[in-house]
Structure formats: structure tokens, C-alpha cells
Amino acid sequence: MAATGDRTLASLQPDRHSPRLPPRDGYGVYVYPNSFFRYEGEWKGGKKHGHGKLLFKDGSYYEGEFVDGEITGEGHQHWAWSGNTYSGQFVLGEPQGHGIMKYKAGGHYEGELFHGLREGQGFLEDQDGQVYQGSFHANKRHGRGQMIFKNGDKYEGDWVRDQRQGHGVLCCADGSTYEGQWHSDVFSGLGRLAHCSGVTYCGMFINGHPAAQAKKIVVLGPEVLEVFQDSPFTLHVQLQQEDGEAAKSESGRILKISAGVRYVQLPEYSEVSFFKMDEDHTETPIQTPFGFQCISYPLSIPMSRGLEPGTPVESARADILFSKTDSEPMLDSGAFCGQDDTPNILTARRHEPCCPVACQRVEQGCAKFVDLLLGPPPPGIQPFLFMPSMLEKTSNRPQSGQSPPEVVPTVQELPKGTRPDRTTVEPSTAAYIGEYVVMICDVTTPPFLGHRLPTTFKHVRVLAKGDNQRPHVPEGHQEALS
Numbered sequence: 001m002a003a004t005g006d007r008t009l010a011s012l013q014p015d016r017h018s019p020r021l022p023p024r025d026g027y028g029v030y031v032y033p034n035s036f037f038r039y040e041g042e043w044k045g046g047k048k049h050g051h052g053k054l055l056f057k058d059g060s061y062y063e064g065e066f067v068d069g070e071i072t073g074e075g076h077q078h079w080a081w082s083g084n085t086y087s088g089q090f091v092l093g094e095p096q097g098h099g100i101m102k103y104k105a106g107g108h109y110e111g112e113l114f115h116g117l118r119e120g121q122g123f124l125e126d127q128d129g130q131v132y133q134g135s136f137h138a139n140k141r142h143g144r145g146q147m148i149f150k151n152g153d154k155y156e157g158d159w160v161r162d163q164r165q166g167h168g169v170l171c172c173a174d175g176s177t178y179e180g181q182w183h184s185d186v187f188s189g190l191g192r193l194a195h196c197s198g199v200t201y202c203g204m205f206i207n208g209h210p211a212a213q214a215k216k217i218v219v220l221g222p223e224v225l226e227v228f229q230d231s232p233f234t235l236h237v238q239l240q241q242e243d244g245e246a247a248k249s250e251s252g253r254i255l256k257i258s259a260g261v262r263y264v265q266l267p268e269y270s271e272v273s274f275f276k277m278d279e280d281h282t283e284t285p286i287q288t289p290f291g292f293q294c295i296s297y298p299l300s301i302p303m304s305r306g307l308e309p310g311t312p313v314e315s316a317r318a319d320i321l322f323s324k325t326d327s328e329p330m331l332d333s334g335a336f337c338g339q340d341d342t343p344n345i346l347t348a349r350r351h352e353p354c355c356p357v358a359c360q361r362v363e364q365g366c367a368k369f370v371d372l373l374l375g376p377p378p379p380g381i382q383p384f385l386f387m388p389s390m391l392e393k394t395s396n397r398p399q400s401g402q403s404p405p406e407v408v409p410t411v412q413e414l415p416k417g418t419r420p421d422r423t424t425v426e427p428s429t430a431a432y433i434g435e436y437v438v439m440i441c442d443v444t445t446p447p448f449l450g451h452r453l454p455t456t457f458k459h460v461r462v463l464a465k466g467d468n469q470r471p472h473v474p475e476g477h478q479e480a481l482s
Contacts, residue, residue, distance in 0.1 A: 039055075059080035075087075086102075108125055132146070151173055153172045174196045178191055195252070195448050198444075200250070217239060232372060237366065248365040253361070253362040254359050261435070290457070359443065374430060374436055441456075
């Protein structure tokens with residue numbers, strides 16, 4: 001950025017052997033012997049002194065104050081090779097002090113300079129419209145400063161050699177915020193991330209990512225949860241890291257619960273309930289990790305449990321039954337697009353949270369679904385049961401000559417005029433005995449850091465009310481419960 005380009009200031013001194021000497025005092029024009037420089041302005045004692053204009057053969061020029069032959073004081077310079085211009089203070093031919101540098105590529109700098117470089121406090125706007133105000137060293141952002149990026153993100157904190165490093169606060173355009181330690185322009189060290197979805201993470205960050213981030217949803221308790229008909233049950237849910245440790249640093253994810261019933265196609269049979277769908281029932285069965293498929297099944301949830309604190313309800317328990325469309329699990333992992341010029345992991349769109357009734361918000365890695373009930377079969381799904389007496393007869397027969405027990409329909413399916421006998425099953429106000437699945441999926445919107453946790457499944461077995469042990473399984477039918 002020197003005023004003379006590649007030439008030294010010494011070359012500005014007139015050639016003593018030149019037959020044409022520079023003016024002694026007053027105003028005059030002088031062309032140096034090498035013909036690269038031309039000066040017109042004030043002289044004193046044979047030196048440039050006062051106000052003048054120095055022109056370079058390549059088209060560059062300086063106009064302003066001179067002291068004893070040197071460019072010193074207030075002035076304006078234009079560099080033909082870069083197209084940049086500077087107006088402000090000069091010392092010995094270099095921009096130094098306070099001034100304004102305008103860049104041909106776009107943007108400008110206003111502030112302090114030293115030996116032609118940004119040094120001290122200043123304001124910089126780059127060609128993309130990004131603005132930085134704060135401390136500079138050796139032409140780079142260094143020290144304390146704040147910056148507004150072109151995507152609307154704002155950062156205030158420490159900088160080291162043009163990178164965010166130390167302590168700082170980032171406020172993203174979508175509402176997400178991070179406050180904590182930085183290194184090499186990314187989150188590193190202790191910090192607190194408040195995502196626009198409502199999820200917060202407080203803890204250690206490594207290379208821009210939470211070190212103890214949740215990777216899976218786990219329902220605590222036995223592998224198979226056994227519940228009695230028409231009896232509510234509670235599920236304790238925990239977010240866990242890859243190594244199985246609880247993700248206690250994380251809060252705010254929205255988990256949605258739904259249910260399914262084991263899908264068995266006729267003529268297969270077992271001791272437990274199974275269901276036949278109407279021909280116009282087009283639902284695609286959901287694959288579970290338990291070796292069987294399931295179809296959506298209504299789950300009763302007390303409304304007062306899922307609403308925010310202080311929300312009025314008409315009764316202590318206002319149950320809502322979730323049908324197929326409400327209970328379908330969300331199995332996708334979401335999508336994420338980062339910013340090109342501002343490396344961060346927050347960018348997303350703001351969305352409203354899902355229906356609070358079927359959802360729970362995670363607190364310190366834990367959530368709880370209380371007083372859940374599996375309701376009666378919905379229209380379109382016909383339950384078929386095996387009678388215990390028939391199962392006893394079947395279990396007493398030799399296995400080689402065993403035949404399937406008779407399937408008995410529910411009362412709703414009996415022909416008109418048929419009077420139920422003692423073996424007919426009365427319609428139930430709750431789920432029939434059998435194999436069910438509870439599904440819990442991450443519906444946080446937008447997805448936290450661009451990803452949703454995979455859906456988890458819990459195997460639930462409904463027992464006849466009053467039973468003290470698991471249903472008896474005749475020999476040869478154990479695979480029906482696998």
C-alpha cells in the first residue's frame with residue numbers, strides 16, 4: 001500500500017546530476033529523470049513542501065500534504081494496479097493514523113492504520129455487505145469485535161487472526177443463539193446452545209458439535225411391558241448418547257407417542273388377540289424390531305397431561321383417542337442446509353410445536369408419558385379371539401393330530417337374531433389381550449441441528465384383567481409371541 005508502489009521513496013529525490021533542477025521555493029512542476037514521477041505543487045528549499053500532487057507513470061497518484069520532501073499529513077491516494085483509494089493521514093509515504101480505504105472489489109474500511117495496514121479500532125464492510133466493527137491487528141480482525149454476516153447472523157466476542165476464538169455470543173437470524181467458547185471459528189469448549197426449535201444444550205462442544213448430544217430414544221423398563229386390560233400405564237423415556245449414557249445436557253426436544261397392534265393375517269392363529277382389517281382398509285403395516293408387523297391402534301392420553309402448565313381443562317381426565325392419522329410414527333430424519341460463508345450448525349426455519357396432547361417435552365434428557373390407555377379397536381379393524389376353553393382342549397390333544405382352535409368373533413359380528421351363549425366375548429371398552437407396540441418419535445421442528453432421533457419401539461403385552469401371570473402359551477405356539 002506504499003504510495004510509490006514498487007518504487008522506494010529515495011527515488012523521489014531529484015537527480016543531482018540532472019541538468020534540470022527542481023524549483024527552489026514556491027509553486028512549480030518537476031519531472032524526475034527516470035520519468036516515472038511527476039510533481040506539481042509547493043516547494044521549499046528545493047524539496048516538496050506544502051500542498052502538491054505526485055503522479056506516477058502507471059496512473060497512480062497522491063494529492064495532499066508534503067513535509068520536507070516526504071508524503072506526510074492529510075492526503076488522498078489512488079493505486080492504479082488495484083483500483084483502491086485512501087483518504088486520510090499519511091506518515092513517510094504510507095497510510096498511517098485515521099483514514100478511509102475504499103476497495104475496488106467492493107466495501108470499505110474506516111478506522112486506524114499503521115504502515116498501510118488496518119491496526120487498532122475500525123469499521124469494515126466487505127464486498128458482500130458483511131459488517132465488522134472492533135479491533136484489528138496486521139490487517140485482520142483481532143481482539144474484541146462484533147460482526148453482522150450477510151445471512152443476518154450476528155456475533156459479538158473475541159477474534160484471533162480473522163477467526164472467532166475465545167468467548168463470544170452468536171445470534172442467528174432464525175432465532176437460535178449460542179454463548180460460550182470458540183476456537184478456529186467454531187463452537188469449542190463450554191457453551192450454551194438455544195436452538196430455534198426450543199431445544200437447549202448446555203455443556204461441552206468439540207469441533208463445532210455438542211460432545212454429549214443425544215443419539216437415540218430409549219424407553220426404560222423391561223424388554224416386554226405387561227399391562228392389564230383397562231389399566232393405565234406410564235412410560236419413562238430417556239435420551240441417550242452413543243455410549244448409552246443419559247444425555248442430561250439436552251432439554252426441549254418434542255417426543256410424540258403413538259401405538260400399534262400386532263398384525264397377523266388369517267389363517268395364522270395364536271393364543272393372543274389378532275385382528276382382521278376390512279378389505280378397504282389400505283394401511284401399510286409398520287415393521288417393528290420384534291419380528292412382526294403392526295398396524296396403527298388408538299391410544300388414550302389424558303389431555304391435562306400433555307398441555308402446558310396453566311392450560312384450563314374441563315375435567316381432571318379428558319382423554320383423547322388417537323386414530324391412524326394421528327398415531328403414525330415419524331420415521332424421517334429431517335433435512336439440513338448450512339450456510340456457506342458463516343460456518344455454524346444452527347440455521348433452520350422456525351416452526352410451531354406439534355399438538356401438545358400426544359407430545360412431551362424433554363427435560364435434562366428425560367420425559368414421561370403418564371396414564372396411557374390402549375383403547376378398544378377402531379372401526380375397520382375386526383378383533384378375533386380364541387376362547388380359553390378351546391385352548392385347553394387344543395393343548396390336551398396329541399400334537400400330531402392338533403388342529404387350529406376355532407376363531408370366535410366378537411359380539412358385534414354375530415349374525416342378526418343370534419343370541420350369545422356363555423362362550424361369546426363381550427365387547428370391551430379397552431384393548432383386547434394381545435401384542436401391542438408403543439412408538440415414540442422425535443417431532444422437534446425444525447430438527448435440532450438438522451437431524452431427528454430415530455423412532456423407538458416398546459413391546460407391550462396386554463393381559464386379561466385380574467391375571468397374575470403371563471398368558472399360557474400352548475406348546476408349538478411360542479413363535480406367535482416372538
